[in-house]
Amino acid sequence: MAASTLTEVARLAGVSPATASRVLNGSARKPGKDITERVRQAAESLGYIPNAQAQGLAKSSSGLIGLIVHDIADPYFAAIARGVQEAAREQHKMVLLATTGGGPTEEREAVAAFAARRADSIVIAGSRSCRTEDQDGNAELAAELDRYCRNGGQVAVVGHPVVGATVQEGYHVVRVPNQELARRLAAELAAGWDGDFVIVGGPEGLLTSDDRVRGFQEGLERAGRPQAEVLRTAFNRSGGYDAGLQLAGRIKAPGSGEAAPKLCIFAVNDVMAIGTAAALRAEGLRIPRDAAIAGFDDIETLRDFRPALSTVRLPLEDIGRLATRATRGRPDGEEGEEAAPGAVTGEVTLRRSTEAA
Amino acid sequence: MAASTLTEVARLAGVSPATASRVLNGSARKPGKDITERVRQAAESLGYIPNAQAQGLAKSSSGLIGLIVHDIADPYFAAIARGVQEAAREQHKMVLLATTGGGPTEEREAVAAFAARRADSIVIAGSRSCRTEDQDGNAELAAELDRYCRNGGQVAVVGHPVVGATVQEGYHVVRVPNQELARRLAAELAAGWDGDFVIVGGPEGLLTSDDRVRGFQEGLERAGRPQAEVLRTAFNRSGGYDAGLQLAGRIKAPGSGEAAPKLCIFAVNDVMAIGTAAALRAEGLRIPRDAAIAGFDDIETLRDFRPALSTVRLPLEDIGRLATRATRGRPDGEEGEEAAPGAVTGEVTLRRSTEAA
DNA sequence: CTGTTAGCGCGTTCAT
């Protein structure tokens, strides 16, 4: 009852396995027209499906692309995954998924698993961490990637290079201008807002979060504004919610004279911003009446949120696509000096959630 | 520069490949304690990573689970994917992802690709279609699945069995009580709403959509209400938006005497509902003041949407988990007669978007 | 242009 093999097909067609292979799977030189047809029919009638494992073993290349995310249900990663998936399809490859929760240890395991499967390339989409507790994990992850690359694997990382990874062939980084974009967001916000700013950030050491915090502060400084206080919390909705509760208390508590300067909250990603907004609302506050709020990423599913969330648009899907393509050189016969892997740019998008009115 | 092999490890440890294999990968009988240690060290120092392709070839089983979705960026599928991923991890397997856009032809290709990779099991998460245009595609898909199962593959489908698929060993269906839940939703809605109902459904022939439409109509009927008009549109946000525009015109246009009965709109999934709501808003209408609206699925990311969306909560993550587990028998040594694959239940969740006030 | 031979890296019988 096992699937039929190439040998069986060959036998039925009355040819050698090699010939059958040449007909059915892409080979340089094509057999005669008559033979070709016979083999095709035999394969058809047997319902032959090539064994990719065996092909991989023989060719030492698996047609697999490994994708590492923190959480596939997070719309940020889901969007990137879609881009990766598309690019993979262009390359006639399949995507292997690994969800790690963000820890370097689990990421290392994922890389090892991909290496074991002989994935042709690996895309790492989650933010890097440089916390001291992750130091050892990062080192091991770096070592694993290093080995993977040395064995001919291709790696693309979104955002930041893995801490401690040796730059080498096959190791690509799709840089995301988080800092610069956060700076511009701060600039535009500062231009239309008189009150104070507060930043709701992820845990210190999360590079993506840190970049955005730093950029935002820079933007404030250049605008002649005082630095914003930074609240550290989890890098997800519930972290945003917690911060929101805290801020709500603060907004309502003090001698809130009618002229108390309103707060503008910058959450370092949209999902956190939504959480923060939910908390404020739960505490009876209105946006942007009682406080303004801005996010980052411009998650598609959140675009219908009201009041519309000011944010920075990131081409998530493109990022996934670019990362995947970077692991393959230029798509189908283009040239150029390892042409810029396609610069990622974002766009500040001010909406109602930060309107002063 | 290629990765080191088991043979190399064995040589370095001064043992035979067979022994090395027994030590490094799970085998019944364990070699001597001293040998074991030597092999371990050799493997360590060489950075040995087993070649899963070769293992798979030898054992004819790949440790792979194939997951088929319409679109991984759709939060519905992303949630299911998370569940699948978790269950896969329990089974020490990896997830292979295929995005098909929903067409049976692409689904067939995905199944073939999974079969080629010798995936141990396949989870199909997208809704089935029984449109006549998909008839041939369905038949081929069914045939492909059939063959896959006959070769020992395990299949789990979420919602409906593939149209035309032969029921057989290894073919599981995780049933989702869409119809019943829609019926209950209609009942609860009817109890608190005097106006008319309209249904925003997906294209006719999409089984999930059809079930929900049918169930809703049944619920209305049992409540003594007239059948609702059904608008057919795309099964996604933009489809919902289009329907919303149309409905907005209708709501505003007629001799809208102050006592015109308000409309309650049931969109067959949350994403469509959000689209519809966005369109109404864009046309200057308010929810639930000018019209009520309800969805289906209770997508997590959409829970912070305001006004809070009435919907039917579906345990999406569990569904993914159950489907995956169904392909494996009971998890790690449980017993019972192919115990109910874990019944999926949902819960009507009324929120502000359908408040009569 | 076709068939033959020899591995790819590993698990698993068998003997020993």
Place this chain on the structure above:
DNA sequence: ATGAACGCGCTAACAG
């Protein structure tokens, strides 16, 4: 308890 030999299904280098 260990090692030798074979086969998983296929591709690639040869030979014809």
